[in-house]
Amino acid sequence: MSSADFLTDFHHVATIGATPRHGVDRQAATAEDAQSRAWFSKWVADAGYTLHVDGIGNMFGLIEWTPGAPYVLIGSHLDSQPLGGRFDGAYGVLAALHAARNVDELATKSATRPPFNLAVVNWFNEEGGRFAPSVMGSSVFVGLFDQEKMLDTTDLAGVTARAALAEIGYLGTDPRPVTVSYAEIHIEQGRILERENIAIGVVDRSWYTQKLDIEVLGEQSHTGATAMADRHDALVAAAKIILMVREVTTDFAEEAIVSSVGQLTLEPNSPIVVARRVRLVADLRSGDPAIVQAARATLLEKIAALAVEHDIKINVTDFDIRPIRYFPENGLQLAEQAAGRAGLSTRRIQTMAGHDSVAMNTIVPSIMLFIPSVDGVSHCEREFTTDADMVAGLALLTEVATDLVNGALVDPALLDPALSPALASSARA
Numbered sequence: 001m002s003s004a005d006f007l008t009d010f011h012h013v014a015t016i017g018a019t020p021r022h023g024v025d026r027q028a029a030t031a032e033d034a035q036s037r038a039w040f041s042k043w044v045a046d047a048g049y050t051l052h053v054d055g056i057g058n059m060f061g062l063i064e065w066t067p068g069a070p071y072v073l074i075g076s077h078l079d080s081q082p083l084g085g086r087f088d089g090a091y092g093v094l095a096a097l098h099a100a101r102n103v104d105e106l107a108t109k110s111a112t113r114p115p116f117n118l119a120v121v122n123w124f125n126e127e128g129g130r131f132a133p134s135v136m137g138s139s140v141f142v143g144l145f146d147q148e149k150m151l152d153t154t155d156l157a158g159v160t161a162r163a164a165l166a167e168i169g170y171l172g173t174d175p176r177p178v179t180v181s182y183a184e185i186h187i188e189q190g191r192i193l194e195r196e197n198i199a200i201g202v203v204d205r206s207w208y209t210q211k212l213d214i215e216v217l218g219e220q221s222h223t224g225a226t227a228m229a230d231r232h233d234a235l236v237a238a239a240k241i242i243l244m245v246r247e248v249t250t251d252f253a254e255e256a257i258v259s260s261v262g263q264l265t266l267e268p269n270s271p272i273v274v275a276r277r278v279r280l281v282a283d284l285r286s287g288d289p290a291i292v293q294a295a296r297a298t299l300l301e302k303i304a305a306l307a308v309e310h311d312i313k314i315n316v317t318d319f320d321i322r323p324i325r326y327f328p329e330n331g332l333q334l335a336e337q338a339a340g341r342a343g344l345s346t347r348r349i350q351t352m353a354g355h356d357s358v359a360m361n362t363i364v365p366s367i368m369l370f371i372p373s374v375d376g377v378s379h380c381e382r383e384f385t386t387d388a389d390m391v392a393g394l395a396l397l398t399e400v401a402t403d404l405v406n407g408a409l410v411d412p413a414l415l416d417p418a419l420s421p422a423l424a425s426s427a428r429a
């Protein structure tokens with residue numbers, strides 16, 4: 001295996017949609033996303049693997065050693081936040097491509113072929129910056145989200161995900177691989193591994209998350225001519241809500257809950273008009289669902305009081321509620337043993353961020369691995385991870401993928417050759 005080839009590829013992909021301060025801007029189904037997809041397609045073709053694109057724009061590079069056998073999936077996402085970092089998602093896809101090639105080289109040299117095939121996946125719209133909700137492609141793949149409904153979602157300019165994918169040529173029709181297990185490696189996006197000087201985080205569960213869609217309805221009027229007492233300023237009320245969403249976290253222990261308003265749209269957004277409507281999205285997350293519920297209850301109470309105080313209407317809708325999900329214990333142990341063989345230190349860790357692996361874990365045993373993030377920053381241009389940490393993660397993913405294609409974590413019944421034809425036919429259905 002060549003870590004130099006991996007690093008060359010990684011740093012090349014970081015130039016696609018590059019921003020002035022070393023970040024990338026490759027939002028889902030944009031021209032920049034199309035460029036990174038073209039790079040992925042070419043890599044897969046050059047390696048001699050088969051490319052499939054499904055109906056929600058997920059891309060699969062398929063390596064078939066055993067005709068008709070189901071697949072182990074490894075991968076992540078190449079899309080980014082606006083002015084995002086070059087490691088978030090892209091590292092996991094690049095590591096998966098190179099891990100797949102490493103496994104393929106070992107498999108073709110060996111006398112016996114692995115019982116399961118291997119596919120590298122680039123999931124559509126993990127970030128959710130342009131089309132909400134996030135983790136879209138993998139959630140459709142596992143059936144948590146409805147494909148047609150997701151294709152109908154629109155960006156702020158009113159373009160549907162369907163039209164955007166068609167425009168860049170990635171509204172596919174290929175069948176999805178039948179999958180038996182999944183592994184993903186990603187940057188931590190926090191500072192626990194760095195602080196403790198540990199090479200690998202083995203993710204044992206995801207945080208409880210929920211969003212609040214908040215619509216503040218005031219009254220449009222002249223910013224110059226309207227008397228102050230007569231104004232029903234939606235933006236002033238929205239500003240107070242933004243602060244409430246932050247301050248509610250201080251009701252709980254430090255770091256027990258995190259929250260922010262990350263999106264705000266303003267109508268009519270004219271310098272001489274008092275805002276009539278503001279829509280904002282609050283994102284609340286905790287390792288304990290009861291804490292999120294308590295914070296939500298406090299916010300609803302305060303927002304109701306604010307509406308009375310300002311004599312305006314405020315609608316609050318719950319959406320994108322994601323329960324805590326646990327990764328399987330045998331997968332955690334597999335990852336820890338593989339890290340031991342690769343000489344890498346590990347600790348168990350929770351993920352506060354959403355990931356495609358969390359969706360995949362609802363249908364097949366999944367493994368989620370973290371490598372350290374310098375200063376713990378992410379979703380910004382300053383995001384950074386060292387080459388050495390990336391290469392160590394690649395070695396681990398190669399070990400893990402090797403175990404998985406040889407049947408680790410899989411129900412032994414699926415290894416029975418008599419069952420393979422049935423699985424193969426369900427793949428074509």
Ligand SMILES: [Zn+2]
Nearest residue numbers: 088089126186
């Ligand atoms: Zn990511």
